[in-house]
Amino acid sequence: MKILHCPLNGPRNISEFVCGGEVVEMPEAGAATDGEWADYVFGHENARGAVREWWFHVPTAYWFIAERDTGTDEILRTYPASEVFGRRPP
Template structure:
């Protein structure tokens, strides 16, 4: 699989480190413990379009967000992690 780095272009997956789900929202500091437990320990297993954080560790070292189909591995978008992208990803299904 090749990931598109906004600065370096398409690169092999081995140059990147996975950084997790890019759609998670951190709870407020004073949020109930249940919200923190859910945030830290529980993750969905999406099927379809999904946004993920990746770091180009063997290249420019920048963090990026990649929109990828988890079934086909088709990459539909990539942008710097510090840029806010307003458009929501395509609806994903959760695998049981």
């Protein structure tokens, strides 16, 4: 059982969490072509190496971001989503 460090709750068994997939920037809906949009929805990089992922701590309903090396399954860093998404949309 891996340990994941939740920014709110500290180290916990990874069974308390749900992975929400890679952090991907949403393209501007109005400007993106159909192909770009489809790629955003369905195309996943699935790269080897350090990847930013969404993780959800179920007991506190808390989303945060983890950087994980997909090659070694080592979790490099976790931090609140506000570090990446700090601005309100227009």
